[in-house]
Amino acid sequence: MSNSAPANTESESNKPALLQNFKGVVATPSDEKTYNIERWAPLAARRAAYVVYPASSGDISTAILLARSQNLPIAISGGRHDCSGASSVEGGVVIDMRNMNAVRVDKENMVGYIQGGTTIHHAVQELFKYGLTTALGVGATVGVAGLAVGGGLGIRMGEHGLACDNIISATMVLANGGIVNVNEKENSDLLWGIKGGGSNFGVIVELGMKLHKPWPEVCTIEYIYVPEQLSALVDELSAWLQVQTPSETLFLAFCLGPQDGKPYLILTGMGTFGADEGQRLWGRFLKLGPVMSKTAQIPYNAYTSQSEAYIAMPSNKIGCGAHFNNFDYETIKKACDMMLAVTPKAPMSTILWEFYHYDLVPSVPLEATAFPQRTKDKTALVAVFGFADEWLSEARRAMDEIQTVVSSSSTGSARTSIGYINYASALASENETDANARRAFGSNYPRLQELKRKYDPEMVFNKWFCIRPA
Template identity: 30%
Template sequence: MTTSTPTLDQGLTDRLHGDIVEPGDPDYDEARKVFNAMHDRRPAIIVRPADAGDVIATVDLARDRGLPLAVRGGSHSVPGHGTCDDGVVLDLGRMRGIRVDPEKRTAWVEGGCTWADVDHATHAFGLATTGGVVSTTGVGGLTTGGGMGHLARRCGLACDNLVSVDLVTADGSFVTCTDEQNSDLMWAVRGGGGNFGVVTSFAFRLHPIADILGGPTFFPLDGDVIRRYRELVAEADDRLGAVFVVGLGPPVPFLPERWHGRPMCGVVTCWSGPQDEDDEIRDRVAALGPVLGRHVERMPYPVINTLFDELVPAGLYHYWKGAFTQGLPNGAVDALVEYGADTPSIQSVTVVFPIDGACHRVGPEETAFSYRDADYSIALSPTLTTREDCEAQKDWVRAFDRALAPHSMGGGYVNFMDSDDRDRVQANYRTNYGRLRELKRRHDPGNLFRLNHNIAP
């Protein structure tokens, strides 16, 4: 008499409303893909839950079988944390429900939503909250890492606008977290990443923002432009979002063709103040240097978060580094100019996010995100169309990172860290690391949630 070897999904299928994809299934290869094509992994099973009950069942399976568990929202994780070899992928992409209460100015958002989903649902009521600058970014990864975006100076980080989360913890418990209930976990998910569980639902505070003045203004790559930019941000009303970019001129109609593919810099304006001040804002940004091209117009707020979408579609090859700075020291300006001149592709954009204003009105120990004294967060990324080209440009971004290091604050934003930055985890959380580690010991002593920028228990 022979006995068959139990399959991974044995017993799980009966507990699920969602579905399971395994090797050999017709859609397996498509289901295992993630945004960053550098990561070509083969999970043993991919679970696509329909609800929180399915999430609990999947967490139980991975824990009880001792399997790696990768949690995937929008799948934008640059280090590939949304996938794994020979383990369980929990793909939340089917859980994309949203409910907006316009009177309470609150949105309840399921864990598989993207920022395009949130922007669409909230804009119908003339409301918005800080979200990602690429609309396909997942809500979960961006928010639990901190969450930078065009509205950060006015509204704070995405995590600052969290009022509650529903969380499945490592022991399979379902808990609601607020500042009054399970407050330790609420504190931890505001910047502590995916270390503490699977967020199945977020509740966000919304703000009365419908239309904005938005779009890019391009200049020659010059240190004087960057120095004028830092003066503009230091003096500007918090309602002015002004993300700075360094890269190669994109092939857009409002930029002369002779500048396509040449090094340049630019400001992506997001003015959420009154329309009668639009001309003044355009002029202030244009005064940073010789304008090569611009497209700055009134638009619905959701549109500003789609401007990078075509530049970085899924399936490209990425490698990232990140840094925080106080002000933009002259040494950092020099590095942006020197290494920006060698940008390897149009998709490889260095992005400087201003995180002053409302971000500074939260204390460093009020959330797990501790860099409340940083004025800027810088993202460095060679993004190429082949793996070989991306590998070849890693030395460029590493040298760029080393050039910024003497002028930065030691740690960096966890969502800009790649897989070889594990030694920076403690620096990324600074004085909050000890508290996070103690919470990890308490809530996930077996480190089930380890496929992230891991805080080891």
């Protein structure tokens, strides 16, 4: 999928009057070269009436006013990674931000200004040119804006917190077409709202994010085990969790091998140290005797490449998150067995247990930002991939059942959570009522309702956990 749209070739006379001065690209279904509704999850694509690729905040304002003048629904498209269709809209206007992907740096104040169409990979590369970085995720083609305003897990969490906790300012376009600055002095209530409240309040033109020094290099590992080693692996991971440092992140995946179609457990990791230190810290996992092991030392700006194979899977996809605070063999084994039963119909499916360093997440008070999940509970991703179109409802059922099992031995909010909110795409677009939004945002929901009444009372932005105005 291209990350840039071609030049606008549509005849000016065919444009709606509002678009006559549009500087970016406007495409309709008849424009074969410019009309692009492809999504990372193919079933999330919708046939929009217009796909607009803005070149400025003024273009975004124009697109919103066009949609509202014709009573057309709006979707905001950044990295296009949502599985449910939150970045797509049938018969409406998609504001596709991919061409607004500039990154600029204020080194004196250590602030990076990242436009709303920027992917994580592009942001990492651009910031690294200045010897800097910010708190971002690991998915190369995931959009920075969507990641950050939905929370933002990442390998720097242990040192710098969530991506949303690194937002210090924004430029936004509101539902009335107004262009506003958002910071501690201007529209500070919106600053609170976009730190976890997602796309409910407007289009992100640009985020200002705290900058940090990157690690000089990243140690990465990939150790592959057979299912019979699960018990020993769970024991070793549980022991490692007691001594995990803020600079260590591990992931455990259960999936089929792409070559032989057999089930495997894949342990991957990233850390801010050299390969020798990686061997010392993670050597315990080598002692278990993986059937394949690989350790590498890579430049910091190459870390997003570790996710490319997973992200590039050309298949139908549906996924959800889960939280867990108990990591025990019986629960993990049951979840793996259930996923294995799904693979004949969905062979690219995966359960991914994520061992980020979560200690800084609850250090920010729950009421300090809109982000509702301020605990040390760990995250998991249940991904049902590679199924035929007609198997969608069964894929959804299987996903829900496996999610329940992943959290079943946990306690408190982890057991009842919808999972990390940015992974809960299966629920995000079910907005006939606000039941999912209430469940997602918890005790922060009433304040978010007040913001919705102030900035988007007609619910123009309604594709992702749509908040009902107070």
